[in-house]
Amino acid sequence: MTALFTDIVGSTASAEEMDPEDVHQRLQPYFERTRQELERYGGTLEKYVGDAVVAVFGAPVAHEDDPERAVRAALAIRDAIHDLNEKDAWLDLSIRIGVNTGEALLVVSSNPSLDLGMAAGDAINTAARIQSAAPVNGVLVGDLTYQATRDAIEYRPAEPIAAKGKSEPVRVWEAVQALEHGGRRRMRDTQLVGRxxxxxxxxxxxxxxxxxxxxxxxxxxxxxxxxxxxxxxxxxxxxxxxxxxxxxxxxxxxxxxxxxxxxxxxxxxxxxxxxxxxxxxxxxxxxxxxxxxxxxxxxxxxxxxxxxxxxxxxxxxxxxxxxxxxxxxxxxxxxxxxxxxxxxxxxxxxxxxxxxxxxxxxxxxxxxxxxxxxxxxxxxxxxxxxxxxxxxxxxxxxxxx
Structure with missing residues (x-):
């Protein structure tokens, strides 16, 4: 499963200086566009934590390209927030996004109409740590996500991050843009066997x-x-x-x-x-x-x-x-x-x-x-x-x- 975390930068300080109605008016476009992009790429919005949005790809329905869907969704959210700021400078939104692939447990409500679920596990926790280390208005991904998507996404290396609960630094990569699928493919190093x-x-x-x-x-x-x-x-x-x-x-x-x-x-x-x-x-x-x-x-x-x-x-x-x-x-x-x-x-x-x-x-x-x-x-x-x-x-x- 692949987890996606996105959060607004400096939202607490901004909220202290604004009326509650203004805070709501500022955040609502962010929540709406984020949800739209997550649904567009087949993600499941798992929960809101304050200004943060947590989503999963691969549950309850799994796809073979869930890591790619997650990173493409993250890049689309990044670009959507930029567009919102261009249209209304008052919003002045900045975000960080983290994406990580691994094992997790997702408990889905017995009543799907309630749209309730709970995701837990190392993949979720690490995605949160990666998000907090991402550059402002940037997308940072874990190594497994990178390995699964490097033919579809342009990346640049980033410094490993120290994550709570991890004995070793976590390798991360910054997603730059989605690549087009046309043209000659990069040949893999593995030998063709059995075909x-x-x-x-x-x-x-x-x-x-x-x-x-x-x-x-x-x-x-x-x-x-x-x-x-x-x-x-x-x-x-x-x-x-x-x-x-x-x-x-x-x-x-x-x-x-x-x-x-x-x-x-x-x-x-x-x-x-x-x-x-x-x-x-x-x-x-x-x-x-x-x-x-x-x-x-x-x-x-x-x-x-x-x-x-x-x-x-x-x-x-x-x-x-x-x-x-x-x-x-x-x-x-x-x-x-x-x-x-x-x-x-x-x-x-x-x-x-x-x-x-x-x-x-x-x-x-x-x-x-x-x-x-x-x-x-x-x-x-x-x-x-x-x-x-x-x-x-x-x-x-x-x-x-």
Missing amino acids: QAELELLLELWHAVGRDRLPGVAVVLGLPGVGKSRLLEEFTNQVGADGAAHWGRCLPYGEGITYWPVMDVMKSAAGILQSDETVAIAAKLGALLESFGIDTLDELRTMATAVSNLLGVATTPRGTYQADQITQAELHWGIRRILELLARERPLAIVLEDLHWAEPTLIELVQYLAHDDAGAPLLVVASGRPETAELAPELMRERAR
Whole structure:
């Protein structure tokens, strides 16, 4: 389980100088936004302790990415408080957040409607200690949380902290920002074991796609922790010798997530960085589209409108203009056309992780990409839990063709 503690800095001193009504008015937006972000990422608000908020991830419902959810929620709370201060300087809120992963006991009320529970254990206590040591308006996490999320979150090292009840200093890391999931993955140091047969099947399909210059689709199913991601990392590592690979990941939470993995892929293909501003993103998308050498302005405009809708920026290569509206069919065509053109330069593998979280619209797009009339060496490799077979039966039939 992962625990999250957040508390306001200097709230006691501020409260002494304010009327109770003003204290309530100042704190209410903080409590509301904190709860919203916790619920958005699937956390359970465990209790309030004065101005502090205590939440848990992994109970009563557990997810394989609970540590990542907790850190993303912490960063979202940090940014939300900044936005509140920007809109109303009178609030003048500063916070510290601590996140820690470990064992804990959560007692849930027999009446869920009461929304009562009690969490206790070393993970909870240590999260409180970490929170008290966090920088102002910063997020500090324990070592287990860091180890579980270092591929998804940008961190910088922090000095170990002395925690009450701990014989040794506690290793901590400061979370800076959430990383996007697109692009090439960082290869792990561990050797791939027991998946050679599956790897050979994927490589055989990859070579067939390149040889026949036709699209293909593969779906890797398995329970959490069996090594799906590690298998796909090894596959894309070998693909890089004669082709290109871009990664996308379906998300179970957040707004505008329907095409999130496709957004990852487009950003990776265009070389868009997490730090890029809107102007730079638009320029890189425009450069990508112009590199295809498309002569037909209508075709170029549809592709530009498609990526602009995906990424929320306007790009107008070669004087094209943005269409006011775009249908789902046009959006899917624009996405597929861009991927086809990329694949004609080099055989292309698109890796989509966690397909069990995909919305039906994305499943339809994946099926559309796999149609034989696409005419380009494009291989879509998706991974998911076993229930993906029931969520996407048409895709499974497409895979079996």
